[in-house]
Amino acid sequence: MGDLEVRDDLLPADDGEASLHETLVSRMRQLMIEGTLENGQRIPEAELCRMFGVSRTPLREALKVLAVQGFVQLRPNRGAIVAPIDPDQIQPIFELKGALERLIGLTAAERVTQEDLDAIGALHHELGAALELGQMDEYTRLNYAFHKRLAQISGNALLCETYEGLQQRIWRYRFVVNEDFSRVADSFSEHEQIMIALxxxxxxxxxxxxxxxNRRTCEAMLRAIQQIP
Structure with missing residues (x-):
């Protein structure tokens, strides 16, 4: 493993100022999402402490959170490892997310304001520009932001928190599969219809x-992960 580095350009943007604990969890999770810390790899605690300028105590507290989120496996007396990617978890994650998507649709359509429409419309426009330029990393980041903003329009904080956790798990899978460009184009067309309904x-x-x-995205991801050697 080479030097650890967090790519801020691929991090989903945080809202407001995060605490040290939240920042540590977010940064460590990003290392796992983008594959800098690889599936099944032992977590290099000493190196991470130096990298983030923290002691072992906050680092281990962050690992406990990441374990609950499904990113880390804690092994007594043997140290923590990055939880291996489990393709069998994709469909259950999307099934639960599908139920949340329905609730988001039912509530967001009733609570959306003009300010919301302007904000999410701007994200949609940026998505189109990224697709046209073939900037898939940027498209993925903006897609994450688009769906997060849509969930926020629901006005339900607990829904947003649960949805965000599922999105972060899915975000990790996106870095280990090569999404078909045609699916990305179809996804953008679906976003057009979502905006019309909103x-x-x-x-x-x-x-x-x-x-x-949500269903079509799940089907595409299952097809893509089957192509991994």
Missing amino acids: RAKTPLDLAARLEAH
């Missing part, structure tokens, strides 16, 4: 479009 403030239509989008 602007029209039609809850059932928005919920149905989000559920379908």
